[in-house]
Amino acid sequence: MTLNVTSFFCGCGGMDLGIQGNFNYLKNFYKKHPTKIVYAADFDSYATTIYNNNFSHKxxxxxxxxxxDKDIPAHDILLGGFPCQSFSIVAQNPPRLGIKDEKGQLFFEMCRILQTKKPRFFIAENVKGLLSANKKKAFPLIIKHFEESGYFVKWKLLNSADFGVPQKRERVFILGFKNEKDYQKFSFPEAITKENHVPLKTVLQDNIIEKYYFSDRAVEGMKRVQHKMNKGRSQNIELPCNTISAHLSKVSLNSTDPVLLEDGKYRRFTPREAANIQSFPDDFHLESVSENRQYRAIGNAVPPVLMWHVSNSLMDIITT
Ligand SMILES: C[S@@+](CC[C@H](N)C(=O)[O-])C[C@H]1O[C@@H](n2cnc3c(N)ncnc32)[C@H](O)[C@@H]1O
Structure with a gap:
């Protein structure tokens, strides 16, 4: 059996690679899943250029x-790492999400497809902050909208560092099941590297060229204010890295983004290191767009290895 997949907000394809499987990362092979991506879309042409350089489908x-919905083939799974916009819940009784501008709330685009195409499953992903957004009111409403679209819903906060990824990245995964039986059978994956996290040093490159180092001036400026602020976020390479973000393209020593301190010199990550930190395989091509665009697409992605584990748990309920 093959499960057809539609991917909304596909970016450069972190979720898509994870649900597809068949890739290597840090000496582990992540086996192929019985899935086929039949439709994927994102409006960022730089991210889609990277995507199209890495997948045989486009x-x-x-x-x-x-x-x-007529543009999309029938499918079994809808994916969506929907953008983490702030949700407007104006004083309403009962409270509703985005009542003023439902079109602006991209999460509703997933509900629209769920209601019309009725796939057997969906997987949505978002930042941890979604759980506390709008004084903790937004998240239950999102779950309610998914349920009202015809799904039984389970969710869990997962940390990629617990799944063999050298990055502490906490993300909420929301899974929807059309059938109650599937819902009852599904369990989220158990942590596999909780006690033995993969350290950042495992994925760092050697012989880094000069342009990735911060100038003496930037370092002096940072040192002058460091006692006052939490700046110069140099990482302990014996531990997983702090969360990397799309801001990596603009990382400065005066921001809170992670940087490295090596032999007394501060530097940013290379795009390849950022991809390594996010668990993309070595043969994932980035070079088709500028480095700024690479950092952005990679920083926005769902770690493929984390997504693989979530997908693998979903595949378990189909094969058992
Ligand atoms: C969190 S990222 C998704 C990451 C992706 N799922 C991955 O794993 O690599 C959110 C994505 O939504 C895209 N996006 C935002 N608004 C959009 C829209 N209206 N239509 C299509 N894509 C949109 C952004 O370009 C961005 O790539």
Missing amino acids: CETKDVRKVS
Whole structure:
């Protein structure tokens, strides 16, 4: 059996690679899943250029609000790492999400497809902050909207560092099941590297060229204010890295983004190191777009290895 997959907000393809499987990362092989991506879209043409250089199928560069359900083939799983916009819950009784501008709330685009295409499963992903957004009111409403779209819903906060990834990245995964039996059978994956996290040093490169180092001036400036602020976030390479973000393209010593301190010199990560930290395989091609765009797409991605584990647990309920 093959499960057809539609991917909204596919970015450069972290979720898509994870659900597809068949890749190597840090000497482990992540086996192929019985899945086929039949439709993928994102409106960031730089991210989709990277995507299309790495998958045999192609994604569309398109605003998902303009994707009609008629454009999408029948599918079994809908994916969506929906953008983490702030949700507006104005004083309402009962409270509702985004009542003023439902179109602006991209999470509703997933509900629209769930209601019309009725796939057997969906997997949504978002930042930890979603749980506390709008004084903790937004998250239950999102779950309610998914349920009202016809799904039984389970969710869990997972940390990629617990799954063999050298990065502490906490993300909420929300899974939806059309059938109650599937819902009852599913369990989220158990942590596999809780006690033995993979250290950042495992994925760092050697012989880093000068342009990745901060100038003496930037370092002096940072040192002058460091006693006052939490700046110069140099990482302990014996531990997993702090969360990397799309800001990596603009990382400065005066921001809170992770940097490295090596032999007394501060530097930023290379795009390849950022991809390594996010658990993309070595043969994942980045070079088709500028380095700024690479950092952005990689920083936005769902770690493929974490997504593989979530998908693998989903595959378990189909094969048992
Ligand atoms: C968190 S990232 C998704 C990461 C991706 N799922 C991955 O694993 O690599 C959110 C993505 O939503 C895309 N996006 C935001 N608004 C969009 C829209 N209206 N239509 C299509 N894509 C959109 C952004 O370009 C970004 O790539």
